[in-house]
Amino acid sequence: MDIEWYLVLSALLFTIGFTGVLIRRNPVVILLCLELMLSAGALAMLAFSRMLGDQDGQVMVLIVLVVAACEVVVGLGIVVAMFRRRLPLDVDDMKELKG
Amino acid sequence: MTEVAFFVGAIGAIGGAIAVVAMRNPFYSVLALVVHLVFLAGIFLLLRAQFIAAAQIVVYAGAVMVIYVFVAAYVGGIEEPMFDSSPMLRIVGPILAVALFVEISIAVLGSSLTALGTDGSDKIQGGFGTPEAIGKLMLEDFLIAFEAASLLLLVAAVAAIILAGRKKAQKEAA
Numbered sequence: 001m002d003i004e005w006y007l008v009l010s011a012l013l014f015t016i017g018f019t020g021v022l023i024r025r026n027p028v029v030i031l032l033c034l035e036l037m038l039s040a041g042a043l044a045m046l047a048f049s050r051m052l053g054d055q056d057g058q059v060m061v062l063i064v065l066v067v068a069a070c071e072v073v074v075g076l077g078i079v080v081a082m083f084r085r086r087l088p089l090d091v092d093d094m095k096e097l098k099g
Numbered sequence: 100m101t102e103v104a105f106f107v108g109a110i111g112a113i114g115g116a117i118a119v120v121a122m123r124n125p126f127y128s129v130l131a132l133v134v135h136l137v138f139l140a141g142i143f144l145l146l147r148a149q150f151i152a153a154a155q156i157v158v159y160a161g162a163v164m165v166i167y168v169f170v171a172a173y174v175g176g177i178e179e180p181m182f183d184s185s186p187m188l189r190i191v192g193p194i195l196a197v198a199l200f201v202e203i204s205i206a207v208l209g210s211s212l213t214a215l216g217t218d219g220s221d222k223i224q225g226g227f228g229t230p231e232a233i234g235k236l237m238l239e240d241f242l243i244a245f246e247a248a249s250l251l252l253l254v255a256a257v258a259a260i261i262l263a264g265r266k267k268a269q270k271e272a273a
Contacts, residue, residue, distance in 0.1 A: 001101045001102060001105050001145065002215075002216055002217065003215060003216075003217065004207070004208055004215055004216070005105060005109075006142070006146065007207045007208075008204055008207070008208075009109050009112070009113075009142070011200055011203040011204050011207065012113060012200060013112060013113065013116050013139075014199075014203070015196045015197070015199055015200040015203070016113070016116040016117060016119075016120060016196075017116065017120075018195075018196050018199060019120055019192055019193055019196040020119060020120035022188060022191075022192035022195065022196070023120070023188060023189050023192045023193070024120065026125055028125045028128075028129075028167070028170060028171055028174065029119070029120075029125050029128050031167075032119050032125075032128050032129065032132050032167070033119065033120065035132060035159075035163075036116050036119060036132070036135070039135075039136065039139055039159075042151075043139065043142065043143075046143055046146045046148045046151065047146060049146070049148070050146045050147055050148075050223070051217065051222075052222065053222025053223050053224070053227070055227065055228065055232055055233065055236055056236070056240075056241075058148050058150070058151055058228060058233055058236075059233065059236050059237050059240075059241050059244070061148070061151050062151065062154065062233070062237065063241075063244055063248055065154060065155070065158060065159065066248040066251065066252060067248075067251065068159075068163070069158070069162075069163055069252065069255070070251050070252060070254075070255035071255075072163055072166060072167070073166070073255045073256065073258070073259040074255055074258050074259060074262065076166060076167070076170045076259070076263075077258065077259040077260075077261075077262030077263040078262055079170055079174060080170060080173065080174070080262070080263040081262050081263055083173070083174045084263075089174060
């Protein structure tokens with residue numbers, strides 16, 4: 001199995017996640033789409049790691065897993081805080097931070 | 100054999116990803132992401148990343164998705180209409196996405212990376228991707244990154260408690 005297949009698959013998964021971030025408005029779903037993009041990046045790093053025979057890429061993927069977990073925790077914390085304050089769970093309605 | 104496994108995994112992963120974006124109820128989106136991650140872990144196995152695949156299943160599809168399920172259940176399934184306001188973004192978004200896919204594909208496949216067109220199997224030694232090899236690498240060469248990651252997790256845990264803390268505690272603090 002040539003390495004290009006993995007890279008194209010990674011690009012496709014990244015694109016799907018990107019589309020989701022653009023067209024969905026629920027913050028939970030946007031976080032899920034960010035996960036899709038992160039896992040696409042992980043797939044690309046593992047493919048490069050395999051083709052170079054170097055395991056550094058795999059360690060980077062582990063670090064990405066940790067960063068993704070942190071991002072989820074903070075993001076979902078914000079979602080819960082929005083819900084508690086009776087704010088609409090819709091990123092288009094969150095305009096308070098607009099400059 | 101490898102080809103069959105790859106295409107099964109790829110179809111599952113792409114299907115799961117599309118379902119994440121297309122499902123109207125966030126609860127189903129979370130479950131679709133679990134499907135996606137399981138198929139993706141299968142593809143990681145093909146890339147000789149056994150430890151990462153196991154970590155993906157245990158940490159991601161197990162622990163992280165449980166947080167998602169709890170939050171999706173807590174805030175309730177808000178059925179989001181697929182085609183409503185801001186129709187501009189709904190048309191421009193997919194067009195931008197297709198353009199991005201084409202661009203990434205051209206950039207990757209048109210690059211002069213010598214390893215493109217090989218499967219890298221001639222460069223792989225015996226213990227590639229095993230927990231032993233990864234652990235050794237992580238605790239010897241990447242120790243600073245490892246410690247920074249643990250610190251980051253601590254900060255994130257504290258931040259989550261502060262963000263999602265109860266209102267009563269916030270009044271006392273104020």
